[in-house]
Amino acid sequence: MSRAVWSVLAEQGLERLTVRAVAAAAGCTTGLVMHRFPNRQALLLHARRLLHETTRARVESLESSAADPCAALRAILRQGMALDEQTRQEAIVWMGFLAAAVTDTELIEEHRRNNRAWRARVERLVSAAAPEWTPQRVATAALALIAMTEGVAAYAAADPAAFPAAEQEAMLDAALAAHGLAGRS
Amino acid sequence: MSRAVWSVLAEQGLERLTVRAVAAAAGCTTGLVMHRFPNRQALLLHARRLLHETTRARVESLESSAADPCAALRAILRQGMALDEQTRQEAIVWMGFLAAAVTDTELIEEHRRNNRAWRARVERLVSAAAPEWTPQRVATAALALIAMTEGVAAYAAADPAAFPAAEQEAMLDAALAAHGLAGRS
DNA sequence: CTCCCTTCGTAACAAGCGTTACGGTAACAT
DNA sequence: ATGTTACCGTAACGCTTGTTACGAAGGGAG
Numbered sequence: 001m002s003r004a005v006w007s008v009l010a011e012q013g014l015e016r017l018t019v020r021a022v023a024a025a026a027g028c029t030t031g032l033v034m035h036r037f038p039n040r041q042a043l044l045l046h047a048r049r050l051l052h053e054t055t056r057a058r059v060e061s062l063e064s065s066a067a068d069p070c071a072a073l074r075a076i077l078r079q080g081m082a083l084d085e086q087t088r089q090e091a092i093v094w095m096g097f098l099a100a101a102v103t104d105t106e107l108i109e110e111h112r113r114n115n116r117a118w119r120a121r122v123e124r125l126v127s128a129a130a131p132e133w134t135p136q137r138v139a140t141a142a143l144a145l146i147a148m149t150e151g152v153a154a155y156a157a158a159d160p161a162a163f164p165a166a167e168q169e170a171m172l173d174a175a176l177a178a179h180g181l182a183g184r185s
Numbered sequence: 186m187s188r189a190v191w192s193v194l195a196e197q198g199l200e201r202l203t204v205r206a207v208a209a210a211a212g213c214t215t216g217l218v219m220h221r222f223p224n225r226q227a228l229l230l231h232a233r234r235l236l237h238e239t240t241r242a243r244v245e246s247l248e249s250s251a252a253d254p255c256a257a258l259r260a261i262l263r264q265g266m267a268l269d270e271q272t273r274q275e276a277i278v279w280m281g282f283l284a285a286a287v288t289d290t291e292l293i294e295e296h297r298r299n300n301r302a303w304r305a306r307v308e309r310l311v312s313a314a315a316p317e318w319t320p321q322r323v324a325t326a327a328l329a330l331i332a333m334t335e336g337v338a339a340y341a342a343a344d345p346a347a348f349p350a351a352e353q354e355a356m357l358d359a360a361l362a363a364h365g366l367a368g369r370s
Numbered sequence: 371c372t373c374c375c376t377t378c379g380t381a382a383c384a385a386g387c388g389t390t391a392c393g394g395t396a397a398c399a400t
Numbered sequence: 401a402t403g404t405t406a407c408c409g410t411a412a413c414g415c416t417t418g419t420t421a422c423g424a425a426g427g428g429a430g
Contacts, residue, residue, distance in 0.1 A: 013287035014199070019388065030388090031409050040388065092287060098343060099284035102198035102277055112344045119347075143348075143356045144333055144363075151336030152328065158283060159297045162304075163328075171328045178329075178363035204418065215418090216379050225418065 001026050001036065005047035010089040014096040019043070045106055048097050052114045055079075055090070059121070069128035070176075070183060073145075076125070077172060080149040082156035083165040091157035122146050129181055141179045148175055186211050186221065190232040195274040199281035204228070230291055233282050237299050240264075240275070244306070254313035255361075255368060258330075261310070262357055265334040267341035268350040276342035307331050314366055326364045333360055 004026035009017050019040055023030045037043040059076045066072035082088040101107035123142040127133065133141075152171060156163035176182040189211035194202050204225060208215045222228040244261045251257035267273040286292035308327040312318065318326075337356060341348035361367040 014284050016288065018386080020386085029409055032407085034389070035406095035408060095280060096284050096287070098339065099199055099281050101343065102281070103200060108343060112347065115340060115344060116347060137359075140352070140355050140359045143337065143352060144360045147336035147340060147356065148329055148333040149336065150339060151332035151334065154283065154335060154339065155300060155332060158286060158293060159300060162297065162301060167325070167328060170325050171332065174322075174325045175329045175333075175360075175363075178360075178365075180363075203416080205416085214379050217377080219419070220376095220378060 001033075002047055002050045005043060006051065006093060009047070009093045009096050014100055017044075017096070041104065041106065044097075044100065044104070045110065048107060048110055051090070051093060051097070052110075063121075063125070069125050070181060073122070073125040073129055073181060074172065074176060076122070077145055077149050077176075078169065080146075080153060081165075081168045081172070082153045082160070082163075083168060087153070088157050088160060091153040095154060095157065119143070119146055126181065141181065144179065145175065145181075148172075186218075187232060187235045190228060191235065191278060194232065194278045194281055198277075199285055202229075202281075226289065226291065229282075229285065229289070230295065233292060233295050236275070236278060236282070237295075248310070254310050255366060258307070258310040258314055258366060259357065259361060261307070262330055262334050262361075263354065265331075265338060266350075266353045266357070267338045267345070267348075268353060272338070273342050273345060276338040280339060280342065304328070304331055311366065326366065329364065330360065330366075333357075 004022050005017070008021045008025050012021060019030050019033050022043065023033045026033070033043065037046065058079055062075040062079060063072045066075050079087065082091040097107065098111065101111050119142060122145060123138055126142045126145070127135075127138045130138070130141075149172065152163065152168050156168060173182065189207050190202070193206045193210045197206060204215050204218050207228065208218045211218070218228070222231065243264055247260040247264060248257045251260050264272065267276040282292060283296065286296050304327065307330060308323055311327045311330070312320075312323045315323070315326075334357065337348065337353050341353060358367065
């Protein structure tokens with residue numbers, strides 16, 4: 001059911017994300033959808049939280065299985081880019097929610113909460129990889145990294161041919177090396 | 186008239202961008218809007234091109250009045266972030282068009298054309314600032330920079346309190362210095 | 371003055387939207 | 401067997417949307 005919202009948002013875009021389209025994607029009618037959720041806002045909010053939970057689980061798995069903080073940092077930043085079809089669709093859905101949050105107070109609060117948690121996670125990893133840095137330097141480098149991966153995901157989602165996966169990874173490695181966060185262990 | 190589309194898109198978001206809302210913002214009725222544009226798609230496309238032209242003119246002005254390629258690079262990257270209310274609204278509108286382009290072939294072609302031109306411009310400035318670099322290194326650094334400014338604009342547009350202008354500028358300067366593109370002249 | 375053409379407001383249309391009311395069905399408790 | 405409850409399809413309501421048809425106002429050309 002929640003996956004139905006996700007598929008509609010990825011394939012049909014934000015404007016086509018209607019209750020009937022979700023019901024059609026889930027193989028049921030609008031009655032079931034409106035029975036599970038009080039209104040469309042709640043449906044959107046649930047799908048948004050589902051997206052966050054999916055990426056969070058993947059990030060935690062990557063971080064726990066990494067050898068050192070530098071490798072963990074690279075791994076979790078890598079999954080935020082649009083490297084394959086799945087992550088590209090996630091980027092499209094992410095942008096759709098972001099555009100929808102402009103007029104939806106609940107969605108934008110959820111968005112800010114998730115973004116601040118994501119930023120804090122990257123700051124924690126940067127600080128672990130470079131313990132001697134000041135908090136300001138950690139924050140600045142972390143912001144540069146999360147903004148870069150976020151931006152390249154948007155670029156690649158809209159134009160995959162112009163931003164292939166190899167260029168995105170080369171960009172990530174170059175930025176990590178430039179900031180002094182590559183292979184410190 | 187074109188400014189009416191822009192103001193509606195910035196204040197009401199993409200979902201509320203209806204023909205009637207544009208007419209109300211322009212102080213006329215739907216008859217005038219539908220007389221100027223054959224349909225809503227053409228209206229969106231015109232607004233998209235207007236946004237591009239606005240930013241392009243500002244970028245050219247900044248680049249021509251810069252002292253050296255390094256200063257030009259920093260100036261044009263700076264204007265792509267969400268530093269004040271105007272650029273923040275531009276970022277919101279930009280994301281709205283990006284989300285709308287998912288199902289609109291004309292919009293996505295326009296988007297790709299503009300993005301590739303923007304990328305080529307930054308690559309040209311990076312190459313002028315660091316003439317000894319290989320084209321690959323130029324392309325990688327340019328991609329890192331445009332992705333970073335694009336991403337931080339999205340972050341700051343959705344959460345201005347968490348991403349103040351000073352932090353964005355500190356991030357830009359740190360990234361330029363890390364990539365070796367600060368004060369080379 | 372008359373004709374014509376551009377310009378733009380008015381009104382309406384069909385279609386699609388979120389939402390609600392209602393009825394049927396199946397499972398479960400008694 | 402019967403009542404109760406949760407579940408979900410059906411159909412409709414009111415509303416907004418993009419789009420179209422029509423008419424009035426106004427300004428040149430003859």
